[in-house]
Every structure is written in C-alpha cells, then in structure tokens.
Amino acid sequence: MHVTIGAILRNGLLINIAFAIAVTLVMATIYLNIDRLQQPEELLPLIRPYFILSLIGIVPIAVFNVMSQWLFAINQTRIPMWIVLTANCLNIAGNYALIFGNWGFPELGLMGAGYSTLASRILCPTLALLVLLLGKRYKCYRDGFINSSINRRMLSKINRTSWPVAIQMTLESVCFSFSAVMAGWISAVSLAAYQIIVITGTLGFCIYYSIGSAVSVIVANNAGLNNTPGMRKSTFAGYHIMLAVSTVSSLIFILFEKNLILLFTEDTRVIALTMTLIFPLVLYQYADATQILFANALRGTSNVMPMLWIAFVSYMLVGVPAGYLVTFTCGLGTYGIVLSFSISLIIAAAMFLYYFLHSTSKERATNCQ
Structure with missing residues (x-):
C-alpha cells in the first residue's frame, strides 16, 4: 500500500507540473497583452516585472501542493504547517529587508516583495521534497516514488x-x-x-x-x-x-x-x-x-x-x-x-x-x- 501511495505521488507530481507549465504559458500570453486590459498606465511599469516573478513561482507552488496533499493524506498535517510557517517567516523578513532597504539590502519597493515571495515559494517544495527523500519514516513511500514508473492507468485515474x-x-x-x-x-x-x-x-x-x-x-x-x-x-x-x-x-x-x-x-x-x-x-x-x-x-x-x-x-x-x-x-x-x-x-x-x-x-x- 505504501509503495502504491509513493507511485501515485510520482504520477500526480508529473501531472501537476505539466498543468503548472500550461498555466504559466497561458499567463505569459496575458503578460504579453497586459496593456490591452485597460489598467492604469502609471501602474504598468510596476505590474510587468512583478507579473514575471509570479509566473516563475507557479511551478514551485504546484509541486508543494502535491507534496502537502500527500502529507495530509497520511495524517502528517503538522509538517506542511511548519513548512508554510517557515516560508512565511522568510517572506516577512525578506519584505522588511527588500521593500524598505533594511539590514544593508537595497530598497526595491514592490519588486522586493516579489523577490521575497518567490523565495518563500521555492522554499516550500524544497523542504517538502527533503522530507520525502531524507525522512526515515517515509522510506516506504520513497521507495514507491523512486522505483515506480509512469503508469497510464494511474495517470488516467488521477486525471479523472x-x-x-x-x-x-x-x-x-x-x-x-x-x-x-x-x-x-x-x-x-x-x-x-x-x-x-x-x-x-x-x-x-x-x-x-x-x-x-x-x-x-x-x-x-x-x-x-x-x-x-x-x-x-x-x-x-x-x-x-x-x-x-x-x-x-x-x-x-x-x-x-x-x-x-x-x-x-x-x-x-x-x-x-x-x-x-x-x-x-x-x-x-x-x-x-x-x-x-x-x-x-x-x-x-x-x-x-x-x-x-x-x-x-x-x-x-x-x-x-x-x-x-x-x-x-x-x-x-x-x-x-x-x-x-x-x-x-x-x-x-x-x-x-x-x-x-x-x-x-x-x-x-x-x-x-
């Protein structure tokens, strides 16, 4: 059963990453036409670079969503909580440092918030993957994750x-x-x-x-x-x-x-x-x-x-x-x-x-x- 869960996790991760890439491409098209949305002209120079940082964060968030759902399903709900809290602390500290130029960092304003948010979004899936790959109690799931192959029937079931x-x-x-x-x-x-x-x-x-x-x-x-x-x-x-x-x-x-x-x-x-x-x-x-x-x-x-x-x-x-x-x-x-x-x-x-x-x-x- 544990090996099967690991296999489902691997297949689900593949689907979610593919979907996240598709969403990124759609959002990139919107980015190229953002001036057509009739937003205030004075905000466009701020919207465009922040939009790009948001696009980069789509795939990491997709990976973390899959990993957190796996942890929820095996009743390890505290781990995603601590990961998110850690990422939020990083985000808050990054906002303080980069938005206002504290602790010797440059004052970047809105872009500082974007960089800080992106860093926290990358941290979440990184920590969740480390839990799977290094945690002793998750070896049975890890074996299924690493050794399983992409299964069409499983992909179809996950899709449905x-x-x-x-x-x-x-x-x-x-x-x-x-x-x-x-x-x-x-x-x-x-x-x-x-x-x-x-x-x-x-x-x-x-x-x-x-x-x-x-x-x-x-x-x-x-x-x-x-x-x-x-x-x-x-x-x-x-x-x-x-x-x-x-x-x-x-x-x-x-x-x-x-x-x-x-x-x-x-x-x-x-x-x-x-x-x-x-x-x-x-x-x-x-x-x-x-x-x-x-x-x-x-x-x-x-x-x-x-x-x-x-x-x-x-x-x-x-x-x-x-x-x-x-x-x-x-x-x-x-x-x-x-x-x-x-x-x-x-x-x-x-x-x-x-x-x-x-x-x-x-x-x-x-x-x-």
Missing part, C-alpha cells in the same frame, strides 16, 4: 479525479481575477482598495481552506471504510468549526478595520474607499466558508464531476455577469464588485451542499443493499 477540482478552483480564481480587472477599469484608487480587501479576506480564506482540507481527508478515510454516517458527522462537525472561525474573522474585520488597512497604505483616498468595503467583505465570509467546507467534503467522497459545472454556473455564468451589472449598470462601483462575491459564493455553497448530501445518501443506499 483531479481535473474537476482543478477546473473548479481555476474558475473561482478567474472570477476573482476578472473582478480585479474591473476595479482597474474604475481607477487606480479602486484597484488599490480592492487588492487590500481581497488580501484581508484571504486571511480568513486560508483558515477556512485548512479546515476544509482536514474535512476532506477525514471524509475520504470514512469513504474508504464505507462509513457514510461518519462522512456526514465529520463534515457537519467541521462546519460548526467553520462557522465559529468565520464569525471570529468577521469580528476582526469589523473591530480592527482601520488598523488592518493602515498595514497596507497611508493614502487617505485608498483608506476611505477601503473602509466602505468592510461590510460586503464581512457579508461574503459565511458564504465563502460554507462553499469551501462542502466543496472539500464532496471532494472527499470522490464524486467530483459535479464540481466542474457547479463552478462554471456559479462563478462564470452568475458571478462574472453579476459583478459587472452590480458594478457598472447599477453604479455601485468597487462596492458592487465585492458585494457580488456573495452572490456567486452563496450559489456555489448551496449546490456543493446539495451534492454532498446526495452523494452520501447514494453511498448509504448502496451499502445497505
């Missing part, structure tokens, strides 16, 4: 399971990325305020997704044991935790709104606009937490095909048009962009919940026969 999840996450990212483009259409101040709100909201998202990943692993373990009641029980236990965490996140955003914004900028125009976006930011926290939880629970059941069309409907057919209509047709501007997140996320959350309940009911009926 992973692509719906990958496309779901891609479409969600496209929705948020297009929202950033719309903010740029309004003004540079709007784009700055939008980025602050999105980054602030990511503080909650990262915690939500960590809980969702844990639920996915537990649901998958129960699915392997044909324990349908356990699948539902663990999912709704995780949802109770998720609701508590999203409540805490919302309270932090409400009580410390100005303190959080001041971490990003001292521009009075950006601060004033960003503060008006706190309500829609808080509004979509519960919807985001819910869709993350039940998307991961559905992934744990291995019934992942519905995730593809759920993402397409909620993010592309509803989310993007709703964002445009609320922002420009209704004249709500940047406020409308952030407000529209709740629309797409609520629809996604409802459909993920429905299909999770449907999948577990079907499993239970099958097991009873």
Whole structure:
C-alpha cells in the first residue's frame, strides 16, 4: 500500500507540473497583452516585472501542493504547517529587508516583495521534497516514488479525479481575477482598495481552506471504510468549526478595520474607499466558508464531476455577469464588485451542499443493499 501511495505521488507530481507549465504559458500570453486590459498606465511599469516573478513561482507552488496533499493524506498535517510557517517567516523578513532597504539590502519597493515571495515559494517544495527523500519514516513511500514508473492507468485515474477540482478552483480564481480587472477599469484608487480587501479576506480564506482540507481527508478515510454516517458527522462537525472561525474573522474585520488597512497604505483616498468595503467583505465570509467546507467534503467522497459545472454556473455564468451589472449598470462601483462575491459564493455553497448530501445518501443506499 505504501509503495502504491509513493507511485501515485510520482504520477500526480508529473501531472501537476505539466498543468503548472500550461498555466504559466497561458499567463505569459496575458503578460504579453497586459496593456490591452485597460489598467492604469502609471501602474504598468510596476505590474510587468512583478507579473514575471509570479509566473516563475507557479511551478514551485504546484509541486508543494502535491507534496502537502500527500502529507495530509497520511495524517502528517503538522509538517506542511511548519513548512508554510517557515516560508512565511522568510517572506516577512525578506519584505522588511527588500521593500524598505533594511539590514544593508537595497530598497526595491514592490519588486522586493516579489523577490521575497518567490523565495518563500521555492522554499516550500524544497523542504517538502527533503522530507520525502531524507525522512526515515517515509522510506516506504520513497521507495514507491523512486522505483515506480509512469503508469497510464494511474495517470488516467488521477486525471479523472483531479481535473474537476482543478477546473473548479481555476474558475473561482478567474472570477476573482476578472473582478480585479474591473476595479482597474474604475481607477487606480479602486484597484488599490480592492487588492487590500481581497488580501484581508484571504486571511480568513486560508483558515477556512485548512479546515476544509482536514474535512476532506477525514471524509475520504470514512469513504474508504464505507462509513457514510461518519462522512456526514465529520463534515457537519467541521462546519460548526467553520462557522465559529468565520464569525471570529468577521469580528476582526469589523473591530480592527482601520488598523488592518493602515498595514497596507497611508493614502487617505485608498483608506476611505477601503473602509466602505468592510461590510460586503464581512457579508461574503459565511458564504465563502460554507462553499469551501462542502466543496472539500464532496471532494472527499470522490464524486467530483459535479464540481466542474457547479463552478462554471456559479462563478462564470452568475458571478462574472453579476459583478459587472452590480458594478457598472447599477453604479455601485468597487462596492458592487465585492458585494457580488456573495452572490456567486452563496450559489456555489448551496449546490456543493446539495451534492454532498446526495452523494452520501447514494453511498448509504448502496451499502445497505
């Protein structure tokens, strides 16, 4: 079994690297046409070099995602946590040194943040690979990883399971990325305020997704044991935790709104606009937490095909048009962009919940026969 897991890891790594390279090529095409996105002219000299650093970091992040999922699956969840914390410490130190020119380093501004982020992104997969290649307790997985060959059947199985999840996450990212483009259409101040709100909201998202990943692993373990009641029980236990965490996140955003914004900028125009976006930011926290939880629970059941069309409907057919209509047709501007997140996320959350309940009911009926 351990050798098979190592083989799956190797094949999965190959697929993810290939996909990351494809994404890099697509993003490179966008880079070559970035002036066509009608962003503020004064920001383009900053956007272009930072964009290149982001492109370089795509493959390392893809490798780390595979390695961390392997560690999650074998219940070694603390290792990815310590790796990410170490990388974040490096990123913080690098930002301090390179953005402002401290400790004898040159003052690089935004590019300093880009270099620091890239270094942390390279560190994560490096440490995870060292765990696999040097850790004594992982020798059985290492043997399978090193000695296995590329298996078409295994590649096919990984593809069938992973692509719906990958496309779901891609479409969600496209929705948020297009929202950033719309903010740029309004003004540079709007784009700055939008980025602050999105980054602030990511503080909650990262915690939500960590809980969702844990639920996915537990649901998958129960699915392997044909324990349908356990699948539902663990999912709704995780949802109770998720609701508590999203409540805490919302309270932090409400009580410390100005303190959080001041971490990003001292521009009075950006601060004033960003503060008006706190309500829609808080509004979509519960919807985001819910869709993350039940998307991961559905992934744990291995019934992942519905995730593809759920993402397409909620993010592309509803989310993007709703964002445009609320922002420009209704004249709500940047406020409308952030407000529209709740629309797409609520629809996604409802459909993920429905299909999770449907999948577990079907499993239970099958097991009873």
